[in-house]
Amino acid sequence: MASHRRQMVGTQAAYVAVIGPGADATAPDTALAREIGRRLAAEKAILVCGGLGGVMAAACQGAAEAHGLTVGLLPGGQRSEGNPYLSVALPTGLGELRNGLVVRASHAVIAIGGSWGTLSEIALAVRAGTPTILVGGWKVEDLPGRPAGTLHRADSAPQAVQRALAYARRKPP
Amino acid sequence: MASHRRQMVGTQAAYVAVIGPGADATAPDTALAREIGRRLAAEKAILVCGGLGGVMAAACQGAAEAHGLTVGLLPGGQRSEGNPYLSVALPTGLGELRNGLVVRASHAVIAIGGSWGTLSEIALAVRAGTPTILVGGWKVEDLPGRPAGTLHRADSAPQAVQRALAYARRKPP
């Protein structure tokens, strides 16, 4: 059972995606994710993710501890593959294509750690013009390609959340 | 502002889609939708819909009155097109293809009134084997094709909700 605090109207809330490795997540990655989830919930942001384990589950766990709302867009067709900290678990059956929906559903993206799945989401977010904050993994200068104006770096959980929310609240839809 | 009651864990809740016309909804359709939304929320089911107006907004309004959780999978890329009773408003940018996601995300579907968009969702639900309850619009025998074992009829809001939840709780994913 989870309880939710009073939430904003859904069309007016800040939606922040937390992306990062599932099964391969490291302990520092998941610790960071959990703190980020907690801070997003404390700020009444809605946390969007791919719904599975590792960084995704840790971020949702943190958000649940602060009575926040979490949404998982699952790659498969089975709701049961979702982590137990999701408020809303949505099977999409789209496989990796659901990564694009995670980005579309969010005002800002926080990317924790490094994996190929995460990289595809970062690249999609940059293409979509969605502000993306890298924390605890790749540095902006590690990524190939020309520097993108929407790609930022944070050195800690509070800084990542503060930057993501600054972008989310500036540019609503 | 909306408040939510204590919810079930997201992977264990019952998810019920309410589908029906948006702009073209009739007054009896929206009255029925509102009562159905209220009853679904009272039963702690999560209401899934296409996120727009008419039947969708009325069902969400009813659910919000009973402090329920509502999810809108929006066809466009703008969150602002969502109705004000959504707890979670997710822009998909998929257009009408999002109808298939509404069905995939739900254990059971309640179809109110009649429209071509609704018909495509009913047909998708039947194909997916998702139990579908028709109420207030087409009768099962109005629909073309062979009778489908997952297609049912209800004559009132309480009966529609009771049937949808019976199916949702029997067949989890």
Place this chain on the structure above:
Amino acid sequence: MASHRRQMVGTQAAYVAVIGPGADATAPDTALAREIGRRLAAEKAILVCGGLGGVMAAACQGAAEAHGLTVGLLPGGQRSEGNPYLSVALPTGLGELRNGLVVRASHAVIAIGGSWGTLSEIALAVRAGTPTILVGGWKVEDLPGRPAGTLHRADSAPQAVQRALAYARRKPP
């Protein structure tokens, strides 16, 4: 091995979807589909379909006999599930959501016979405003809902092809 006639430039060709039952197709349905495929190819139209058997395979077979180009948008991830008369077999992994892509890819739709999958495609096409010709199965008046201006009836393969191409050539994209 299939050979193709000279084709139009891909952006300028007429694309016509042929939709209908797969495994459940009747002999009259597949005979009609084959003649429709042959006539579409003779007119240098590109045939789009869901890529599987029954009506889809028969239409592709007819088109292949007339050296036409056929495209199958397959529901699963395996190319091998495509029928042997496809020029281009594209696994999408989208399941039934690929029906929406079949409609989006086509200037006009010819619906043969009756099934729930077909009905969802008809409904999607009507919603998208794509001209749809019913032949050999449901009549326009069998379908529920208000009459849609883009839904037509044909009584034979030549009439279905002639009507579909008239619409396809009038309204390019």
Place this chain on the structure above:
Amino acid sequence: MASHRRQMVGTQAAYVAVIGPGADATAPDTALAREIGRRLAAEKAILVCGGLGGVMAAACQGAAEAHGLTVGLLPGGQRSEGNPYLSVALPTGLGELRNGLVVRASHAVIAIGGSWGTLSEIALAVRAGTPTILVGGWKVEDLPGRPAGTLHRADSAPQAVQRALAYARRKPP
């Protein structure tokens, strides 16, 4: 007008995606793409791409010069945005999500040059386990993350095509 050589049956052909920048493509990128397209067509492979300009159009132009078959999965809903060298131009209306379909439709991917859109496709291909050949842009060691066993490098158009086809012919679906 384009003519096509005799093609393999669609379910048995080799499908190779060529990905790379559109409007931002450099002259060396497009020269490389054109030669790659020509060589793929000479080998009777079907070229799959995102259907727009730059590297995509150059690869299709090369394939058309060798009478090959080219398929463009367009991001928008308008067929007219496709390049004039496409045999088959399919509007998807999925935006950047169509990148995932390009990968799913292909046995192997050749990535030319460097851009964020290309990076998302490379990352998706690596995640899907699809062999990916980098040529003329990033080196394997430029990309972040752990080395992926399906990511390869080629130094010329002939080498890129030879490697892509070796992978495509080894692993059918």
